[in-house]
Amino acid sequence: MTTATPATQDTSKATPAIKQDRILIIDFGSQYSQLIARRVREAGVFCEMYPYDIDTARIQDFGAKGVILSGGPESVHDENGPKINQAIFDLDVPILGICYGMQAMADHFGGKVHASDVHEFGAATIEVTGDCKLLEHIEDEPSKLHVWMSHGDKVIEAPDGFDIVASTPSCPIAVMANEDKKYYGLQFHPEVTHTLQGQVLLSRFVHHVCGCAGDWTPDNIIDMRVAQLKEQIGDKQVLLGLSGGVDSSVVAALLHKAIGDQLTCVFVDNGLLRLHEGDQVMQVFAENMGVKVVRVDAEDRFLEALAGETDPEKKRKIIGKTFIDVFADAARDVSANSDGKPVEFLAQGTIYPDVIESAKSHQGKAHVIKSHHNVGGLPDDLAFDLVEPLRDLFKDEVRKLGITLGLPSKMINRHPFPGPGLGVRILGEVKKEYADILRQADAIFMQELEKSGWYEKTAQAFAVFQPIKSVGVVGDGRRYAWVIALRAVETVDFMTARFAHLPYELIETVSNRIMNEIADVSRVTYDVSSKPPATIEWE
Numbered sequence: 068m069t070t071a072t073p074a075t076q077d078t079s080k081a082t083p084a085i086k087q088d089r090i091l092i093i094d095f096g097s098q099y100s101q102l103i104a105r106r107v108r109e110a111g112v113f114c115e116m117y118p119y120d121i122d123t124a125r126i127q128d129f130g131a132k133g134v135i136l137s138g139g140p141e142s143v144h145d146e147n148g149p150k151i152n153q154a155i156f157d158l159d160v161p162i163l164g165i166c167y168g169m170q171a172m173a174d175h176f177g178g179k180v181h182a183s184d185v186h187e188f189g190a191a192t193i194e195v196t197g198d199c200k201l202l203e204h205i206e207d208e209p210s211k212l213h214v215w216m217s218h219g220d221k222v223i224e225a226p227d228g229f230d231i232v233a234s235t236p237s238c239p240i241a242v243m244a245n246e247d248k249k250y251y252g253l254q255f256h257p258e259v260t261h262t263l264q265g266q267v268l269l270s271r272f273v274h275h276v277c278g279c280a281g282d283w284t285p286d287n288i289i290d291m292r293v294a295q296l297k298e299q300i301g302d303k304q305v306l307l308g309l310s311g312g313v314d315s316s317v318v319a320a321l322l323h324k325a326i327g328d329q330l331t332c333v334f335v336d337n338g339l340l341r342l343h344e345g346d347q348v349m350q351v352f353a354e355n356m357g358v359k360v361v362r363v364d365a366e367d368r369f370l371e372a373l374a375g376e377t378d379p380e381k382k383r384k385i386i387g388k389t390f391i392d393v394f395a396d397a398a399r400d401v402s403a404n405s406d407g408k409p410v411e412f413l414a415q416g417t418i419y420p421d422v423i424e425s426a427k428s429h430q431g432k433a434h435v436i437k438s439h440h441n442v443g444g445l446p447d448d449l450a451f452d453l454v455e456p457l458r459d460l461f462k463d464e465v466r467k468l469g470i471t472l473g474l475p476s477k478m479i480n481r482h483p484f485p486g487p488g489l490g491v492r493i494l495g496e497v498k499k500e501y502a503d504i505l506r507q508a509d510a511i512f513m514q515e516l517e518k519s520g521w522y523e524k525t526a527q528a529f530a531v532f533q534p535i536k537s538v539g540v541v542g543d544g545r546r547y548a549w550v551i552a553l554r555a556v557e558t559v560d561f562m563t564a565r566f567a568h569l570p571y572e573l574i575e576t577v578s579n580r581i582m583n584e585i586a587d588v589s590r591v592t593y594d595v596s597s598k599p600p601a602t603i604e605w606e
């Protein structure tokens with residue numbers, strides 16, 4: 068193992084210029100917390116989000132120009148209800164408290180919070196009754212804002228120094244403000260799109276109240292990251308596992324821009340990809356962009372390893388292990404053929420939500436824990452430092468970077484595709500014959516979704532191979548052939564999903580084409596299960 072150096076995106080000590088105007092978001096556990104961060108970034112301002120109990124030193128060292136306190140599920144009246152660290156107020160910067168963040172701020176300064184089990188959830192109209200810098204010239208109708216509420220408790224007595232600026236009949240203190248201190252509290256959620264002026268309001272807070280510039284833009288992010296990658300990598304060699312998915316594609320484009328030929332990508336064709344997928348990846352990266360890509364045709368290795376296995380979990384494990392083996396072999400080959408310059412770095416497409424998620428479980432220590440380790444499961448003789456150039460970016464930012472870097476929008480806006488690929492979409496044993504049939508059916512489904520404009524309206528869509536035979540009739544003869552299921556879902560977070568209400572005509576076209584064009588399919592079904600209780604993949 069090489070010695071540990073911090074291999075996160077910001078390798079030099081100085082904060083990059085476009086990160087200097089920064090907002091600290093303190094997470095009290097609301098389901099909307101990440102949205103706050105995404106909205107602040109959309110306003111062109113860098114921010115980071117930490118759990119409410121982060122170390123005082125980190126609060127002090129962060130260099131915040133403003134702080135946003137998120138909502139959360141607790142009550143300030145709970146004995147263990149999370150409190151705001153005094154160090155945040157000692158920063159002497161503007162503070163915006165949202166929902167629980169507002170209540171905790173009110174509680175901190177001696178206001179009164181009413182505990183209630185009755186939840187107010189949904190659209191509300193607030194009446195703006197006072198002046199404050201935050202709401203100046205922001206309205207949907209004269210003196211009114213249409214907002215989204217989601218709370219039980221509410222502030223019923225503003226602390227000293229705070230004015231009541233807006234209210235609703237059921238929530239007399241919907242907005243409170245202390246203009247001297249630049250402390251604001253909102254009982255509603257500006258981060259959700261149902262609050263019509265929410266983005267304007269957050270943008271007003273970070274720009275006009277906190278005085279942040281709007282330098283956090285795709286072009287600037289690319290310039291910053293390219294400079295950092297050059298500094299971090301120097302003249303060393305970097306290896307990247309390219310999957311054709313959004314994250315690894317953007318990592319490839321960024322690294323190619325930064326270090327050109329020092330990057331080698333390994334693209335493993337596991338035989339479980341969609342139709343022409345491997346060719347498309349080679350075309351975009353190797354042919355059009357001139358990226359060094361080693362394509363490993365490992366179909367036989369994967370299919371042999373999978374032969375006879377029907378258990379979904381075991382199939383996943385086999386695919387994962389075979390990938391590591393194939394990738395490790397390729398990595399050794401690349402290292403052996405790099406003219407005496409061994410590969411020292413492995414690039415990965417870790418993105419910011421992964422970092423936030425692990426921070427939750429490790430109470431704010433994620434940066435330390437995840438910043439330097441070998442990629443899961445690679446053998447000891449292959450020890451690399453990690454390069455994670457997307458580690459501070461949300462998925463929507465990664466997409467914008469990809470487009471700005473010139474990657475095709477079709478690649479950037481494509482639906483997620485699981486690592487084990489068609490392996491989880493062929494039920495039971497995986498065979499080449501089945502994968503070939505499924506690839507064709509899937510391609511037909513995708514073509515028709517794209518043609519009808521439904522590809523963009525669904526979050527994920529695919530075909531599934533059923534290893535059962537069903538009777539059909541073709542001309543004068545009977546056909547005894549396989550069944551294909553179609554699955555299309557609408558979802559934002561993939562944790563819950565509704566089956567997409569595709570028009571019957573579209574389903575009919577897809578179904579007819581599959582049965583007419585693929586002789587081995589006699590029946591097509593459409594999956595109408597939602598998640599939960601079903602999952603998105605069938606397995």
Ligand code: XMP
Nearest residue numbers: 483484485486487527561598602603604605
């Ligand atoms: P489920 O089936 O759990 O899927 O509802 C939720 C989302 O996760 C994707 N998925 C995976 N992605 N490796 C991945 O990279 C996997 O093993 C895997 N399993 C499921 C699935 O496609 C959906 O978007």
